[in-house]
Amino acid sequence: MKRLFLFVPLLAFVAVVILFNQNMDNDPSKLELARKDQPVPTFKLGELYNPGRELTPADLKGEPMLLNVWATWCPSCRVEHPYLLKLAKEYNVPIIGLNYKDDRDAAKKWLETLQDPYRFVIFDQEGRLGLDLGVYGAPETYVIDAAGVIRYRHVGVVNEKVWRETLAPMLRNLKMANANAVEEPGS
Amino acid sequence: MIAELGHFALILSFCFAILLAFVPITGAWIGDRLWMRLSRPLAGAQFLMAIVAFAALTASFLRDDFSVRYVAGHSNSLLPWYYKFSAVWGGHEGSLLLWALILTGWTAAVAKFSKQLPLEMVARVLGVMGMISIGFMLFILMTSNPFLRYLPNSPQDGADLNPLLQDFGLIVHPPMLYMGYVGFSVAFAFAVAALMGGRLDAAWARWSRPWTTVAWAFLTLGIALGSWWAYYELGWGGWWFWDPVENASFMPWLAGTALIHSLAATEKRGVFKSWTVLLAIFAFSLSLLGTFLVRSGILTSVHAFAADPERGRFVLMMLGVVIGGSLLLYALRAPVVKSRIGFSETSREVFLLVNNIILVVAMLTVLIGTLAPLVAEWMDKEISVGAPYFNLMFSLLVPLLVIVMGVGMYSHWKDTKAAQLLGPVPMFLVISAVTSVVIPWMYGEIHLMAVIGVFIAVWLFAATLRDAWLKSASSQGRMRGWLRTSRSYKGMVLGHLGLAVTIVGATMVSQYTVERDVRLAPGQSVELSGFTFRFDEETQRRGPNFIGDRATVSILDSDGDVLHVLHPEKRRYQVSGNIMTEAGIDPGLFRDLYVSLGESLEDESWTMRVQYKPFVRWLWLGGVFMAWGGFLAVADRRYRIKLKRKLSTAEAMDSSDAQAQPRGDADALGGRQA
Structure with a gap:
């Protein structure tokens, strides 16, 4: 009877392995996205610098853009920050910030110190929007098309490789699709 | 080739x-x-x-x-x-x-x-x-x-x-x-x-x-x-992030x-x-x-x-x-027969068991916190486990561990008289209680976490040092007595003191760090915790594979004397295009002064983060003590070759005997060399 207890560690371990195996199929940087090809979930949140300005999904429409989830408590966000700056300044990529579960003053300071690559920053202190989006951890970057539909999610740091191989082609295609869509009614 | x-x-x-x-x-x-x-x-x-x-x-x-x-x-x-x-x-x-x-x-x-x-x-x-x-x-x-x-x-x-x-x-x-x-x-x-x-x-x-x-x-x-x-x-001056790795x-x-x-x-x-x-x-x-x-x-x-x-x-x-x-x-081979070796509730065996239980609970706490995002994802839920969870759990577990350590140190194998265990406790209580109020008071505000941290660290210091004091008693004088304790005993003392040192570091730096983000033009200065940080100039320099913006920041004491000149730096690595910050640090046993560069602004001014970090060195110093204690313990006489030879013959003779051997030579946890 006592020997049965000795199997407990083994069983616990088997459970952990099954868990790992379940998660393994999700390539971490392309985590399954429940919201893929669905509109950005509804939200009503303040802007980081300007709490009075109310932001809604309507603010994420108009052109294809990146939505970058970041926080001052996230070491990797600091790593990717210079690259986001480069994208915003040199390539003029529209990037919207989603400041996730963070402190307003700390976040403002961060952007003052490291410069601000964002068009505007959604301040999501409670993490509500993050929860609805299914944010796994910061940093994450979403590709959103002109109609405000989520097309892709990248988990982890955005760098040269990710930009060149994934995000840039995707944005280019979306831009072209958008241009066609706009032209169509006229033609 | x-x-x-x-x-x-x-x-x-x-x-x-x-x-x-x-x-x-x-x-x-x-x-x-x-x-x-x-x-x-x-x-x-x-x-x-x-x-x-x-x-x-x-x-x-x-x-x-x-x-x-x-x-x-x-x-x-x-x-x-x-x-x-x-x-x-x-x-x-x-x-x-x-x-x-x-x-x-x-x-x-x-x-x-x-x-x-x-x-x-x-x-x-x-x-x-x-x-x-x-x-x-x-x-x-x-x-x-x-x-x-x-x-x-x-x-x-x-x-x-x-x-x-x-x-x-x-x-x-x-x-x-x-x-x-x-x-x-x-x-x-x-x-x-x-x-x-x-x-x-x-x-x-x-x-x-x-x-x-x-x-x-x-x-x-x-x-x-x-x-x-x-x-x-x-x-940015952090030292532990509860990052999965x-x-x-x-x-x-x-x-x-x-x-x-x-x-x-x-x-x-x-x-x-x-x-x-x-x-x-x-x-x-x-x-x-x-x-x-x-x-x-x-x-x-x-x-x-x-x-x-x-x-x-x-x-x-x-x-x-x-x-x-x-x-x-x-599961198949581990012995399940109840050991015939008896011990009472106040024996060293029991204290070591409690130590083990707390450490394993701590380990499971970290394991659960690390794997929680996976479990959550699997169940299609979103939870986030971050530093607050770990900090809370460890601020419960570590004090428990340390309090038990302080008492358990005085236990013997098999059985210990309660009086022997509890005898020194009032003394430790008084010393720890007084210090744990005085030190935070010296730093201005008395935070609960600071009191707890200092209390347990001093408790551990006091218990370890008293034990070393007792063990080093000798008719030929204290010094001789100390030298005659075994290396494994010295290693243990060092290891336990190391933990106390680390606890002091972690407590003080978490509770009493002062930081300011400022914007300074050359010549301007900022004051922090009684020190003046003066931004003197900024120069460019070329490293082997990077270009750096290097600032010169002088630290002045209250009399206006320059104590130290720091050179925080911001480097751009040419090949990868990465930008790195190198903090300027004035290290000290009781405080570090820490300056890191932010961004350069149009008018030659820079944003900077200046920090005053008390006792931060103690974090790593404690780690060095612990490791040193470990190495010292291994250098103990009984592990050295000659003794091993003797043991090997004894071992060969009774290699079929699966019983524990009572041994007469040095005892790592308890005392003097034979």
Whole structure:
């Protein structure tokens, strides 16, 4: 009877392995996205610098853009920050910030110190929007098309490789699709 | 050519690993002494070939052979030679090769320093280590070969080493950490060998104890180095982030700490045998798990430089075989007979058991916190486990652990009189209570966490020092008496003081750090905690592979005298385009002054973060003490060769006797040398 207890560690371990195996199929940087090809979930949140300005999904429409989830408590966000700056300044990529579960003053300071690559920053202190989006951890970057539909999610740091191989082609295609869509009614 | 040589040597090393894994163990099974004797030369040959492979990769780096894919990805001709050298383990493939080198090195060390062990045991231990080796080398050869080439179109120059890794701390951090991780494979191999042979006794614990202590000491240093590196290199003055990869190194440390304590009980009293074996399996399993978590990219983190599901699957398979196999063996073979060795509720055995329970709960706390995102995702829920959870749990567990430590230190094996245990308690209470109010009061505000932290640290200091005072009593004077205590006792004292020092550091720096983000033009200054930081000028400088903006910041005391001149720097690495901050730090035993550069603004002014960090050095100093204590304990007389010879004859005579041996020589936990 006592020997049965000795199997407990083994069983616990088997459970952990099954868990790992379940998660393994999700390539971490392309985590399954429940919201893929669905509109950005509804939200009503303040802007980081300007709490009075109310932001809604309507603010994420108009052109294809990146939505970058970041926080001052996230070491990797600091790593990717210079690259986001480069994208915003040199390539003029529209990037919207989603400041996730963070402190307003700390976040403002961060952007003052490291410069601000964002068009505007959604301040999501409670993490509500993050929860609805299914944010796994910061940093994450979403590709959103002109109609405000989520097309892709990248988990982890955005760098040269990710930009060149994934995000840039995707944005280019979306831009072209958008241009066609706009032209169509006229033609 | 050199790379091919290395590749070939690695394959040879792999072949020796296969032989090592099967021949001696089969020999032990069928009782063939010749086959068992092959284990030592095979272990040596395996190590030699691993050295050749590692040297070949190092040579490829030093010679800028960018036709080797791994070199091209992690080096650059502009890199100074010492970073070319450390770049060998700057990426996934090379760090695995380092892992394999260290594993074969530990195997060879066991082969060399195991003269006192019965041949059967040597054969089994080395065989188990050979099996682990097979797994790792297969992993390298199949999924992560560092010797592959770009041919015929090889690049002219390399992509450069990640600038975060171009740093002294990162040259030594991984080898130390791996020495610890892989070192636990020895304890693991001893445990599995004992289970195989059905010989789970005090002798087993005695043999694996020094190996475990050394591995633990290396791991302690590795973790401390990692924390120190994060502090000065990541540029915002943090020292621990509960990042999955940090947790991955912390879990084996907690299990290993429990293990070195339970090994003491098993060695001295023959108790907790099954538990100790399980801990030995845990410590190494958690090391493997750590490797897995980093390599598979299953959890995202700053460290995840090699996220690749293919590799993750391989490591998962290996985990399944190594951990699953050993736990199965454990379930089938661990002794379940209740030990006949009795002890009372106030015995040292019980205190060590409580220590073990707290440490294992702490380990599980970290494990659960680290894996929670996976479980949550699996159940389609979103939860986030962050620093607040870990901080809360540890601010409960650590005080509990330390309070019990202070009392348990005065316990004896078998039984202790309550008066002896509780006698000094009022004194400790008074000293700790007074200091824990006075010190926070000196720093201005009295925070609850500061009071608790200082209280337990002083409690531990007081208990350890009083014990050392009592143990060093001697008719020939205190100094003589102290020198006559055994090295393992001195090691224990040092280790426990180290923990107290670390607790002081962690408490004070978390509670009393003062920081300000300011914007300064040349000539302007800012005041912080009684110091004036004056921004003098900013200059440009060229490093070997970067361009830096270097600021000169003078620190003045209240009289206006310059105490120190700091040079925080912002570097742009030319090849990768990465920007790194190098903080300017004025280190001190009781406080660090820390300046990091933010952004340059139009009018020559800069944003800067200035920080006053009290006692931050104590964090790592404590780690150094702990590791030093570990090394000291292993240098104890009873582990030295001469004594081992004597033991080996005694051992050979009663090798069939599975009973614990009461022994007369030095007692690590209790006192004077015989």
